[in-house]
Amino acid sequence: MTTPQKHRNPTPFAQGDSAASATRITPGNALRPEDIALAAAEGTAHPAPEVAEYALRLGDDALVLAQRLGQWISRGPELEEDVALGNIGLDQLGHARSFLSYAGAAWGKTEDDLAYFRRESEFRSAHLFEQPNGDFAATMARQFIAASWQYPLYRELSSSSDPMLAAIAAKAVKEVDYHLDHSTQWLLRLAGGTDESRRRMAAGLDLMWPFVGELFEDDPLTAQLGDAAVVPSSLKAEFDRTTGAVLAEAGLAVPAHPMATGGGRRGRHSEHLGYLLAEMQVLAREFPGASW
Amino acid sequence: MCPAENSAAAPADGPTDAPVSRDSGTTPAPAAGAPGWPLWEVFVRSNRGLSHVHAGSLHAPDATMALRNARDLYTRRNEGVSIWVVPSDAIAASDPDAKGSFFESPQGKDYRHATYYTKSEGVKHL
Numbered sequence: 125m126t127t128p129q130k131h132r133n134p135t136p137f138a139q140g141d142s143a144a145s146a147t148r149i150t151p152g153n154a155l156r157p158e159d160i161a162l163a164a165a166e167g168t169a170h171p172a173p174e175v176a177e178y179a180l181r182l183g184d185d186a187l188v189l190a191q192r193l194g195q196w197i198s199r200g201p202e203l204e205e206d207v208a209l210g211n212i213g214l215d216q217l218g219h220a221r222s223f224l225s226y227a228g229a230a231w232g233k234t235e236d237d238l239a240y241f242r243r244e245s246e247f248r249s250a251h252l253f254e255q256p257n258g259d260f261a262a263t264m265a266r267q268f269i270a271a272s273w274q275y276p277l278y279r280e281l282s283s284s285s286d287p288m289l290a291a292i293a294a295k296a297v298k299e300v301d302y303h304l305d306h307s308t309q310w311l312l313r314l315a316g317g318t319d320e321s322r323r324r325m326a327a328g329l330d331l332m333w334p335f336v337g338e339l340f341e342d343d344p345l346t347a348q349l350g351d352a353a354v355v356p357s358s359l360k361a362e363f364d365r366t367t368g369a370v371l372a373e374a375g376l377a378v379p380a381h382p383m384a385t386g387g388g389r390r391g392r393h394s395e396h397l398g399y400l401l402a403e404m405q406v407l408a409r410e411f412p413g414a415s416w
Numbered sequence: 417m418c419p420a421e422n423s424a425a426a427p428a429d430g431p432t433d434a435p436v437s438r439d440s441g442t443t444p445a446p447a448a449g450a451p452g453w454p455l456w457e458v459f460v461r462s463n464r465g466l467s468h469v470h471a472g473s474l475h476a477p478d479a480t481m482a483l484r485n486a487r488d489l490y491t492r493r494n495e496g497v498s499i500w501v502v503p504s505d506a507i508a509a510s511d512p513d514a515k516g517s518f519f520e521s522p523q524g525k526d527y528r529h530a531t532y533y534t535k536s537e538g539v540k541h542l
Contacts, residue, residue, distance in 0.1 A: 152494045202453060204474050204485040211488050306484060313477065 155295045157221035157235070160288065164229035175286050176230035177248075177345055178353050180238070181389055182277075183223030184249035187239060188397070189270060190217035191404050192257055201260055208306060212267070215299040222292040240408035244398050245391040251384060252335035254397040258328060261321070264310045265328035268367070271304035273339045276362045277354055285351035308370050315374035329371075330379050336363075337383030345389075456482040457507060460490050461498040468500050476501075 163169040171179060193213030200206030224235040252270060257263045278300055281293035314325035340360040346353055364378075371378050387393070407414065453475035459468035471490045476482035482501040491499065510518055526532040535542055 202475055204453075204476060204489060208485065208488045211492065302487075309481060309484065313481075 155222070155291050157218060157225055160222050160225040160292070161235060163288075164225055164234075169226060169229040169288060171226055171230045171286070171288065172352075173230055174345060174348050175289065175352050176227040178349055179223040179227035179289065181248040181250075183220045183227060183238070184247050185253050185270075185274075186216040186223065187220035188247070188249040188253040188400065189266075190214070190220055191400055192253065192255075192266075193263075195257055196263065205260075209263075212303050212306065215296075215303065219292070219296045219299075222295070226288050226292065236408065240405045244393055244401055247391065247393065247397065247401070248389055249393075249397070250335065250338045250388040251386060251394055252332065252339065254388075254394060254400055255332060255335060256396055258331060259324055260310075261314050261324035262328035262331050264307050264314065265325070265332040267303060267307035268311050268329075268370070269332055269336055269339075271300055271307055272363050272367050273336075273359065274300045275304050276359050276366075280354040280359070284353065289352060311370060312374050315376050325374070326376055329376065330381065333379035334381045334384040335386075338386035338388060339363075341386065341389070343389060453477050455504040456486070456501045457504050458482075458486040458490055459500040459502070460486075460496040461500075462496055464497065468498065471495075473504060479503075 160169065190213045193209050193216065196209040196213075197206060200209055220239075221235050224238045228234055228238050252266060255262075255266055257266075275297065278293040278297035282290050282297055284290040284293065311325060314321040316322070340356045340363070342355060342357050346356055368378055385392075454477075455473055456476055456479075457473050458471045460471040461468045471486075474482065474485050474489055476485045479501060483499055486499045486501055490496065522528065
């Protein structure tokens with residue numbers, strides 16, 4: 125993560141390649157985390173306290189998932205897949221930076237303050253995202269669940285009554301659309317590959333499925349947010365339909381495990397998150413303010 | 417596209433001499449003696465009105481995944497609006513050793529260029 129850049133994106137809410145040139149490759153115009161950080165630093169972003177809490181949840185989901193995906197770098201089954209997982213992880217990191225920058229505006233904190241200087245019990249991520257990578261099939265199972273949840277979530281959130289949440293979601297949904305496609309392709313191939321790949325894919329889904337339920341739990345915060353947020357339970361039917369269709373095509377049963385205890389939204393985490401945070405935070409805590 | 421990234425995917429020195437398998441549909445068999453995924457050549461069209469240009473090559477288990485890997489490897493910096501992937505062994509290449517007979521013959525044949533001819537009187541806008 126970086127400090128807010130001084131130059132401002134001229135049209136921060138412009139979409140896609142509207143400014144692309146036929147002869148020159150440009151980064152394109154889209155909402156960047158830097159723009160949100162700058163708005164927060166200048167005091168022009170004012171999330172309501174409950175909106176900030178909500179953004180913190182989504183930001184922590186994405187941040188923890190990005191850190192997990194980063195652990196695949198140099199360990200992918202093929203160089204091409206290594207890059208694919210890295211790209212998806214960086215997409216998630218971008219979403220995390222946007223949500224955390226916006227949330228931080230409510231408390232006078234930066235994205236780095238929130239990412240590096242909170243304790244485990246202050247993280248609001250759901251348990252799915254902190255689950256260890258396991259083998260490639262387990263990671264694909266986690267990605268498949270994560271994207272099948274994030275895609276309808278961001279699609280609905282893009283019409284949030286909070287304009288910044290809507291803008292972040294509108295940018296993120298296109299990226300998560302690809303994440304869903306990527307994990308679906310792999311789920312189908314592993315399930316339809318060899319006996320061993322099918323066994324591993326089924327085992328990966330068994331491992332991750334108990335953490336599905338937590339994603340769709342309503343609580344007082346989501347009830348209080350009204351049109352600013354998406355009611356978690358409202359997404360369950362679509363999740364069941366889309367994941368069910370893919371699993372049926374793969375010839376795999378939807379795992380019928382009871383839901384794990386959950387509690388991530390209240391800061392109660394499994395034994396895995398502490399190690400992940402220690403690795404993620406050690407440098408920033410050892411050398412506060414370091415830059416490179 | 418930076419050169420380091422270009423070469424990261426696979427040596428981009430043209431099609432391999434792997435045996436061509438015609439009976440496997442869109443999924444070419446891995447090259448004999450080279451375990452792993454087959455090689456694909458990637459062509460990227462950068463914008464409307466331009467043609468697809470060879471960007472490099474990559475490994476993928478099938479055409480569907482080759483397109484996704486190409487998207488991840490060669491369009492990360494907004495380089496493209498369309499991608500083609502072609503099995504490397506489906507490309508027939510000219511023989512570099514036959515360069516003389518293939519490509520040097522047109523040299524000196526000025527009459528194949530419009531500038532060889534004198535402009536007729538009264539013709540405008542040439």
